[in-house]
Amino acid sequence: MASTNTIPPPLVRLESQPDNLMGSSDVAEVSNLLPANVNGIQDEVKIPATNGRESHQALATGTEKNAVIPPESRKDNKGVPWYHTSLNHIDPVTCDLLENYSKIPSDQIMQHVIAIREKAWDVYPYPCIGQFLFLNLTINLSPYYPTLVSRLRDENQIFLDLGCCFAQDVRKLVSDGARSENIYGTDLHGEFMELGFELFRDRKTLKSTFFPSDILNDRNLLLKGLNGEMNVVYLGLFLHHFDFETCVKVCARVTKLLKPEPGSLIMGVQVGSLIGDTKPIPIPSGGILWRHDIKSFEKVWDEVGAITGTKWKVEARLERSKGFGEKWQIEGTRRLGFEVWRL
Numbered sequence: 001m002a003s004t005n006t007i008p009p010p011l012v013r014l015e016s017q018p019d020n021l022m023g024s025s026d027v028a029e030v031s032n033l034l035p036a037n038v039n040g041i042q043d044e045v046k047i048p049a050t051n052g053r054e055s056h057q058a059l060a061t062g063t064e065k066n067a068v069i070p071p072e073s074r075k076d077n078k079g080v081p082w083y084h085t086s087l088n089h090i091d092p093v094t095c096d097l098l099e100n101y102s103k104i105p106s107d108q109i110m111q112h113v114i115a116i117r118e119k120a121w122d123v124y125p126y127p128c129i130g131q132f133l134f135l136n137l138t139i140n141l142s143p144y145y146p147t148l149v150s151r152l153r154d155e156n157q158i159f160l161d162l163g164c165c166f167a168q169d170v171r172k173l174v175s176d177g178a179r180s181e182n183i184y185g186t187d188l189h190g191e192f193m194e195l196g197f198e199l200f201r202d203r204k205t206l207k208s209t210f211f212p213s214d215i216l217n218d219r220n221l222l223l224k225g226l227n228g229e230m231n232v233v234y235l236g237l238f239l240h241h242f243d244f245e246t247c248v249k250v251c252a253r254v255t256k257l258l259k260p261e262p263g264s265l266i267m268g269v270q271v272g273s274l275i276g277d278t279k280p281i282p283i284p285s286g287g288i289l290w291r292h293d294i295k296s297f298e299k300v301w302d303e304v305g306a307i308t309g310t311k312w313k314v315e316a317r318l319e320r321s322k323g324f325g326e327k328w329q330i331e332g333t334r335r336l337g338f339e340v341w342r343l
């Protein structure tokens with residue numbers, strides 16, 4: 001792997017808000033939540049006294065402990081099935097991150113993540129927010145993950161999480177030993193990256209650089225500044241926002257961010273399907289979702305190669321996973337995991 005000492009230009013770090021969750025009104029809204037066992041241990045369900053309010057007992061699942069979001073904290077757009085009104089389990093990997101990286105006491109984790117989820121839902125009601133999917137880290141599921149972590153211990157390796165939202169996968173990488181100063185994150189919504197600092201309580205320690213951008217806006221100078229500098233770009237639950245033609249355009253733009261050398265890598269996950277979509281699947285706020293199967297995903301990269309005059313090797317797989325087959329989605333939905341290598 002060729003390396004370089006070129007340092008990407010300085011970008012804006014988001015540092016405007018104090019990392020002080022306890023002062024937030026959202027915490028007050030959820031302060032009557034159940035004390036939660038975040039290790040996913042099955043236990044007796046306890047629903048808070050409702051005082052005449054709608055009971056959420058029906059939403060509690062079996063014998064798991066639940067943190068229930070009180071009805072008065074819901075807004076009108078919370079009637080959709082992908083806005084989950086209870087949280088009964090947090091993946092142990094994420095728990096570990098919140099407990100040991102963020103130093104959040106285990107009995108406060110449920111309340112903490114629900115408070116952040118509420119704020120994020122008000123920014124934009126993505127299904128990954130409504131379903132707490134951001135609590136299921138994705139980057140570590142890649143078969144390439146252990147190699148990626150070793151690669152990112154090298155001071156010359158630069159990584160970008162594109163469409164990073166809270167940048168939870170960045171935190172996983174950093175907690176596993178990646179050099180945080182070599183990591184960049186960008187998202188359409190700067191508020192999500194701010195909330196990432198609140199979620200992980202690392203505003204003073206994380207040296208990564210975050211900036212807002214729209215991948216479809218060619219004139220964004222901050223994004224342009226990274227052109228040709230990245231060794232790896234991560235696309236977590238991102239590409240399904242785009243129809244086939246736009247997906248090709250986005251991927252071609254992403255290739256420009258990479259160092260123009262063999263071994264440069266674009267990896268990620270997206271909503272996929274056993275049979276790729278020819279029609280969009282509706283999501284909240286009038287948005288849509290496009291699912292690829294492996295063949296249609298490979299076709300994207302054939303077209304990217306043709307447009308950019310480059311060659312790419314696609315490794316992709318369709319997997320069953322929590323949150324990818326729920327009732328608002330149609331049958332055949334799977335998680336599509338991929339690594340795309342520049343040859």
Ligand SMILES: C[S@@+](CC[C@H](N)C(=O)[O-])C[C@H]1O[C@@H](n2cnc3c(N)ncnc32)[C@H](O)[C@@H]1O
Nearest residue numbers: 128163164165187188189213214215216236237
């Ligand atoms: C479904 S969320 C996934 C977030 C995160 N990567 C994850 O794995 O949980 C998709 C993210 O892409 C961002 N996004 C959507 N369109 C974008 C665009 N045109 N440019 C940059 N980010 C975009 C959204 O704001 C959102 O945070």
